[in-house]
Amino acid sequence: xxxxxxxxxxxxxxxxxxxxxxxxxxxxxxxxxxxxxxxxxxxxxxxxxxxxxxxxxxxxxxxxxxxxxxxxxxxxxxxxxxxxxxxxxxxxxxxxxxxxxxxxxxxxxxxxxxxxxxxxx
Amino acid sequence: xxxxxxxxxxxxxxxxxxxxxxxxxxxxxxxxxxxxxxxxxxxxxxxxxxxxxxxxxxxxxxxxxxxxxxxxxxxxxxxxxxxxxxxxxxxxxxxxxxxxxxxxxxxxxx
Numbered sequence: 715x716x717x718x719x720x721x722x723x724x725x726x727x728x729x730x731x732x733x734x735x736x737x738x739x740x741x742x743x744x745x746x747x748x749x750x751x752x753x754x755x756x757x758x759x760x761x762x763x764x765x766x767x768x769x770x771x772x773x774x775x776x777x778x779x780x781x782x783x784x785x786x787x788x789x790x791x792x793x794x795x796x797x798x799x800x801x802x803x804x805x806x807x808x809x810x811x812x813x814x815x816x817x818x819x820x821x822x823x824x825x826x827x828x829x830x831x832x833x834x835x
Numbered sequence: 836x837x838x839x840x841x842x843x844x845x846x847x848x849x850x851x852x853x854x855x856x857x858x859x860x861x862x863x864x865x866x867x868x869x870x871x872x873x874x875x876x877x878x879x880x881x882x883x884x885x886x887x888x889x890x891x892x893x894x895x896x897x898x899x900x901x902x903x904x905x906x907x908x909x910x911x912x913x914x915x916x917x918x919x920x921x922x923x924x925x926x927x928x929x930x931x932x933x934x935x936x937x938x939x940x941x942x943x944x945x
Contacts, residue, residue: 816887825879
């Protein structure tokens with residue numbers, strides 16, 4: 715079935731970098747915009763970034779703008795999140811999600827299980 | 836960025852009806868989608884595009900909206916509906932595309 719699998723999480727010191735990956739399978743990856751959404755421990759969901767289907771357009775939450783970069787490789791059916799200058803407040807489970815459209819409305823219809831990022835010295 | 840506000844927690848008796856609301860300015864321009872999240876699991880889409888359910892979501896879940904408020908209703912709540920629920924929409928503030936999630940509502944089935 716349609717699947718998204720995140721990887722790349724771990725423990726990292728403040729100020730360092732980490733790159734997350736999200737591998738897609740069982741659907742035509744290049745036809746869909748893709749999102750990253752995160753959830754800090756005990757907190758709610760926070761939208762992080764979105765990349766258009768062809769990778770030409772990228773948008774970010776204010777909390778990560780200038781530090782995080784979203785990208786994708788349609789040949790590899792994979793999207794990425796490069797996270798630089800990490801802070802303690804970036805500690806969260808990071809989810810990859812597919813954007814779908816219906817009747818002019820967009821929504822996130824497929825989610826991965828998430829990968830955990832812990833920023834700590 | 837704008838905000839979407841939800842009640843932190845609601846409770847419902849087994850088999851009864853509960854409505855979860857989501858308020859925010861962006862909902863005047865964009866429809867909300869709704870997500871269910873159980874402990875330790877990824878979110879699952881339950882309502883999209885006004886009042887549509889993905890395959891596999893029971894028809895006891897329904898959505899509606901009016902003005903700046905979107906609602907998710909569970910009619911005949913079951914024990915397995917106990918979870919956190921989040922609304923989401925595009926953010927209408929600012930010049931660049933962005934999205935916003937609601938603050939989340941914890942639903943307890945008694």
